[in-house]
Amino acid sequence: MIDKIFFNFTRFSALLILVIVAWIFVVLFNHSLEAMNTFGLDFITKDEWAPNLNKFGAYAAILGSVISTTLAMLLAVPVAIGVAIFLSEIAHDKVKSFFGISVELLAAIPSVIYGMWGLFYFVPIIRDIFGGMGIGLLAAGIVLAIMILPFMAAVTRDAMNTTPDILKESAYALGGTQWDVIKDVIIPYAKAGIIGSLILALGRAIGETMAVTFVMGNVHHVPGSILDPTTSIPVTLANEFTEADSSLYFSSLFGLALTLLIMSFIVITIAKFYFLRKARRA
Amino acid sequence: MTAIQKRIFINKIALGFSTLSAIIALAFLFWILGVLVMKGMSALNWNIFIYEGAPPGYDESGLKHALVGQLILVGLATGIGVPLGILAGTYLSEYGKNSKLAHTIRDISDIMMSAPSIVIGAFVYAVIVMPMGHFSAWAGAIALAIIMIPIILRTTDDMLQLVPGTLREAAFALGAPKYKVIKDVVYRGAKAGILTGVLLGIARVGGETAPLLFTSFNDNFFTTDLNSAMPSLTVTIFNYAISPYADWQQLGWAAAFILSMFILGLNILGRIILFVGKGK
Numbered sequence: 001m002i003d004k005i006f007f008n009f010t011r012f013s014a015l016l017i018l019v020i021v022a023w024i025f026v027v028l029f030n031h032s033l034e035a036m037n038t039f040g041l042d043f044i045t046k047d048e049w050a051p052n053l054n055k056f057g058a059y060a061a062i063l064g065s066v067i068s069t070t071l072a073m074l075l076a077v078p079v080a081i082g083v084a085i086f087l088s089e090i091a092h093d094k095v096k097s098f099f100g101i102s103v104e105l106l107a108a109i110p111s112v113i114y115g116m117w118g119l120f121y122f123v124p125i126i127r128d129i130f131g132g133m134g135i136g137l138l139a140a141g142i143v144l145a146i147m148i149l150p151f152m153a154a155v156t157r158d159a160m161n162t163t164p165d166i167l168k169e170s171a172y173a174l175g176g177t178q179w180d181v182i183k184d185v186i187i188p189y190a191k192a193g194i195i196g197s198l199i200l201a202l203g204r205a206i207g208e209t210m211a212v213t214f215v216m217g218n219v220h221h222v223p224g225s226i227l228d229p230t231t232s233i234p235v236t237l238a239n240e241f242t243e244a245d246s247s248l249y250f251s252s253l254f255g256l257a258l259t260l261l262i263m264s265f266i267v268i269t270i271a272k273f274y275f276l277r278k279a280r281r282a
Numbered sequence: 283m284t285a286i287q288k289r290i291f292i293n294k295i296a297l298g299f300s301t302l303s304a305i306i307a308l309a310f311l312f313w314i315l316g317v318l319v320m321k322g323m324s325a326l327n328w329n330i331f332i333y334e335g336a337p338p339g340y341d342e343s344g345l346k347h348a349l350v351g352q353l354i355l356v357g358l359a360t361g362i363g364v365p366l367g368i369l370a371g372t373y374l375s376e377y378g379k380n381s382k383l384a385h386t387i388r389d390i391s392d393i394m395m396s397a398p399s400i401v402i403g404a405f406v407y408a409v410i411v412m413p414m415g416h417f418s419a420w421a422g423a424i425a426l427a428i429i430m431i432p433i434i435l436r437t438t439d440d441m442l443q444l445v446p447g448t449l450r451e452a453a454f455a456l457g458a459p460k461y462k463v464i465k466d467v468v469y470r471g472a473k474a475g476i477l478t479g480v481l482l483g484i485a486r487v488g489g490e491t492a493p494l495l496f497t498s499f500n501d502n503f504f505t506t507d508l509n510s511a512m513p514s515l516t517v518t519i520f521n522y523a524i525s526p527y528a529d530w531q532q533l534g535w536a537a538a539f540i541l542s543m544f545i546l547g548l549n550i551l552g553r554i555i556l557f558v559g560k561g562k
Binding site: 083121146214268269 | 538
């Protein structure tokens with residue numbers, strides 16, 4: 001009797017996850033219907049976002065999300081791979097554990113603090129070097145890159161560490177240098193895992209709100225250069241959700257949320273179920 | 283240069299670049315930590331814990347409202363999220379095992395773990411804030427709990443599976459019903475691991491800002507009313523940091539410092555528990 005009750009409790013909790021995820025999609029879809037019916041495809045291809053005229057085109061926000069994440073990836077990926085190589089192949093054990101722990105603790109610092117740091121310390125530097133406002137895509141990309149770096153380096157290192165020692169040792173026995181071993185043994189062996197880890201970090205960067213809200217500018221137009229202030233999907237949501245005053249405005253914001261959720265779902269699914277699963281099987 | 287010299291040279295350059303990138307990464311991260319500690323320490327004083335929010339320019343302004351609000355929100359989220367997460371993890375490990383349903387739930391919950399937290403905020407806004415007509419601590423706590431469940435579920439599932447099957451069989455052989463086996467043998471064996479998972483889960487949602495922006499919203503005054511907007515450290519950091527007032531920004535740094543110490547503390551505690559548990 002108690003056995004049955006306990007079993008049903010656990011099953012209920014487990015099924016609740018599926019229900020919540022499905023519910024999230026249904027709710028976001030229903031609430032964005034009005035915007036979709038009004039604008040159709042224009043919603044994602046037009047960049048005019050004018051609440052006073054009841055015109056909502058999310059192109060600038062989507063573009064801002066894509067560019068800022070791409071920029072962050074371009075900056076973070078080489079450094080993260082370098083750090084991962086350093087941690088798994090070069091560093092001595094003591095350095096390794098010190099580095100490893102600091103990297104993991106830094107991954108735990110709330111993103112709002114990265115954003116705050118970016119606004120007060122990094123934006124002025126960009127302003128001094130490149131001129132302009134300092135706030136914009138470049139600042140967002142850099143802050144985002146710094147924020148995802150610890151996570152990215154940690155998972156890439158884990159992927160590299162899966163290479164069996166015996167493979168490395170046989171390459172050394174053939175007279176390979178450390179770099180030969182890294183480039184010809186470790187990277188080919190751990191390729192799927194590394195790519196999966198990088199894409200997973202990308203999935204996190206797309207949805208990151210607080211680190212970029214401070215430094216993006218929230219201006220709805222397609223940027224002319226990476227120094228221009230613009231907006232992204234999470235930034236728009238964070239800034240405008242509590243200000244929306246018409247149902248069409250709300251519906252458009254829910255449309256943005258749905259777009260973001262679908263984008264990150266696709267990215268994370270590719271990372272987890274294509275690359276990382278392949279890595280585990282290998 | 284002979285071929286071997288060339289390879290050794292390339293090796294040095296490549297390893298040099300790798301070490302350099304590690305130094306660059308560490309420099310940035312210590313820069314951020316340094317700023318956080320310096321700014322935070324200089325902004326800390328007793329007033330912060332005694333007074334609630336005040337308009338800019340007042341000496342008697344503090345963060346009591348946000349500290350208490352943060353504890354209430356995270357506490358409620360823990361109260362909702364931890365039992366659900368542990369029960370769901372128990373189902374996966376003890377009942378579902380390798381069934382298709384269990385795998386689907388694991389996959390979906392894994393994806394949820396990396397889903398954008400602001401979207402969860404929008405969802406909770408639609409299903410709780412809109413029907414109720416106002417922001418509330420409940421809404422914020424539920425948003426945090428939704429983020430927490432997949433984390434707890436995952437660690438519980440993993441940790442329970444580490445408990446040897448023979449232990450369960452031994453308990454079954456003594457005639458114990460399944461729930462008793464789970465409660466007295468499996469949970470007991472995985473205690474340290476589950477506790478670590480819970481602590482890491484709390485640390486993770488403790489730093490979340492985005493899902494609170496339009497669920498628990500924010501408030502500059504002390505409140506314990508769960509049906510009204512509730513201040514939180516994270517949203518307060520955000521609001522104070524983007525304000526043009528120097529003293530509010532100062533308070534923002536103090537809040538950022540307190541929050542980071544809280545979260546780092548939970549992380550370290552979690553690791554210690556896991557370490558001690560393993561040592562036994």
